[in-house]
Amino acid sequence: MRRKGVSVAKRLCILDADLCVGCQLCVFACARRPGTAGVAGTGIWVRSAGGIRKGFVVIACRACADPSCARVCPVDALEVKPGGGVRLHPELCIGCHNCVGACPFGAAIWDASREKPTICTGCGYCVDYCAYDVLKLKELPANQEEVVYVGQ
């Protein structure tokens, strides 16, 4: 597992999943950023919490300080960012799915079109498309662990 980089880590916070109406605009936003439509390659996912009557679950990387996904990556393709979270080096990734199984949130989302995971990098593009204030981008102080209990 490698750690490097100097940038300030940002994390996408799910402030209150009970406010989520399930519109999935965040999912489309994430996939749209590189310039295509549809949902392939998204790093955020929204599904019902066992039927729509029970509301929704919003799944995105919470930028762990000690990420399980990076620990199980056999080729160090997931670089741990200062403050938490990971950056994927796609050229190293061998498509083993280990990270998918390791993340307890299911936030390493498999992109079958590339055979690689997409893990939220905290860019915040989706935040502006959530009309219900579910999502917020927060800065994490470098190398400082912070525990936040959110609706994930």
Next chain:
Amino acid sequence: MLANEPLDRVLIIDLTKRRATVEHRTDLFQAAIGGAGVATRLLQEECPDGADPLGPENPIIFAVGPLSGLFPMASKTVAMFKSPHTGNLGESHAGGRSAVAIRMAGYGAIVIRGASSSPVYLVIEGDKVHFRDARAMWGMHSAYATGSIIRDREAGAGMRTIMRIGPAGEKCVSYASVITETYRHFGRLGLGAVFGSKKVKGIVVSGVRSLPVSDPKLYRKTYDEIFKATTESALFKKYHELGTAVNVLPMDAMGALPTRNLQSGHFEGADCISGERLAEEYLGRRVACAHCPVACIHLAAVRFPYPDEPYFYKTNMIAYDHEPLFAVGSMLGGKDGSHDTREMFRLLDVSDALGLDVMSMGCSLSWATEALERGVISVRDTDGLNLTWGDYPTYVKAAERIVSQPNDFYAALARGSEYASKHYGGADYALAMGGNEMAGYHTGPACHVGYLAGARHSHLDNAGYALDQKGAKSGGLTPEKVGKELATEEGWRQVLNSLVICLFARNLYTADLTQRALAVSGCEMSADDLNRLGQETLRLKHEFKRRCGFDLEGVRIPRRILETPTPMGRLDERFIRQALQVYREAVLPEAIPA
């Protein structure tokens, strides 16, 4: 069409042969965009003249459009089939995740042919199609339970649609619905019965893919423009906050809220079923169709005590909208204003569990109640049920009998108020227009001309209620104006229904924005092209109806709509006939002998 655009792929599923194939129909999608445009033409290809709506020869067609999966509020799927309820055009639209899921699975349309010899549910996962044995699920009493079972067994959570029928569909009640994502419906004209006749309990569609756009920058710019309008403009505020139930009080104040089988336009209990009151007392959650930030779907959290067990309750989440509230609220409500909202919700819940179209069910029960009051039918016919305005527990039992059909009367009621009144009498107050029960507006002549004339006899065909309200403000309507404007509006709506956008976004998707959004998807069309396509699609629908034996000239006008005054006064049959004639000349010019 752009490279890698999957829209032209039509998935053809043959239930008889248990085979699935894909055809590329670039021709069709280039000429008719998608949605209603494409489905109308596929129906013409697939449905033979004289087809039995419940026979294997009746196809089921689903179609989405180029904007599905690209832009906000392109959230609807068009279903087409021959209707077992009216015997002609069956067309029903639903949102939920259906449109996005079909698009993400990589199809522009799905055609279902033949019939299965034993119950199945279909699973469409991108390129894979599975026929799952549903014998054990046949006969389950609740469509909610069917949904949960399929949800737990199948993959694709988040980007999938789960369409299913309840027992009403299995029993081929002619107004059985198909429910999707628990709270959205292909409600009208009996798609559920067509599923049932083919022994299809449900259809799951899922997929994940990307879709090409002509210019990424332009795509994001156009997207942002639409997104801004949907979230910031007043256009959506009313649906966003109170939902369509916001219409109840204004309709009632106008005297346009059909009450007790349209014996009145005022409902004493209107306040109890108003969007305002329901939000205050019952609203438990608001949800959205996929890719729609408006979130108009309002769910009531209703706590029901168990009758025989103290301190035992269940809390159900039940969707409400203006139309269901009219159909079971004002149409069946009591006279004294002491409305039992909780028991009304139970009827809504049961209607959904059974998989009935709540609008046709409500109007059929309101007809039966009046027929019983007038002695046209007796309690022997109703199997001992003394149907009385406001008595919801009895209506719940009647709804169950519409499905179980213990006698001839309920078997007739299971085919709607028009059919039942033909056999038992009381046609003057059987509120079906062109065979399909009316919607919750009695605003003036245009709404009724709209129901009678519209290709699917729905208030959403041409929004006659809106024309009435415009007319009332501007000093009246003429038959010419009504006939022409409804035909024009219905023509344009064919375009919107080809994209396929939610009709709540109709004022946002102007001709200009529609063209620009289509250009992003690689589909270049001029305003003239769009208008022509709309008119042509509407003409094809009416030709289909005519081949099925439907004649606008002979359409039955229930006397009741002429007796109960509207906000624009009493309606005149001559006015309505003239307006129908003008509409007919506008949509089917060559059908009129010189």
